Amino acid sequence: MAERFAQGEASSEIVKELRVSVRSVQRWRQMWDEGGPRALRSQGPASLLRLSEKQFAPLEAELTKGASRARLEDQR
Template sequence: MRYPQGGGLTAERQQFREELRLKAAERFAQGEASSVIAKALRVNVRSVQRWRQKWEQGGPRALRSQGPASLPRLSQEQFAQLEAELAKAPTAHGWEDQRWTLARIKTVIGRRFHMA
């Protein structure tokens, strides 16, 4: 199952995670320990430590969401076409067995949508 943007977190989930990081920043400014912050926010201590490092380097602004990591290369229409192609057996695309692998899917995408 794909996320609404074709990959990554939903906008709501991105917002929620950003709010957590900004709450942590307020606590960093008060000098609270990472373990205390992690317990209060119900997150991993390592995450809080990474956030603290970013905060020390760039302040609260460094903890803002950067948006999606990447945009999908296929349009919604192309995703639908790809799903139709994958619904066919791999043998329909020239392979001898019935296994879909990532390499084979990449090949189908390249052939169908002329991508590398």
């Protein structure tokens, strides 16, 4: 993202490609303006996990099958 901001790429192009809100891109750009590329690094999860390991195991098994085997339209 930092490279895209440095190249002057329009927020509208980033919004279309990443399918995120305009506000998110504006917030990221402001963070980059104020703190450079390091400011864009992930701060980790915003909240604690809500699933236990026992609950997560079947979900993980489905996810590893891939989208087509799990009957999903695409990888999202």
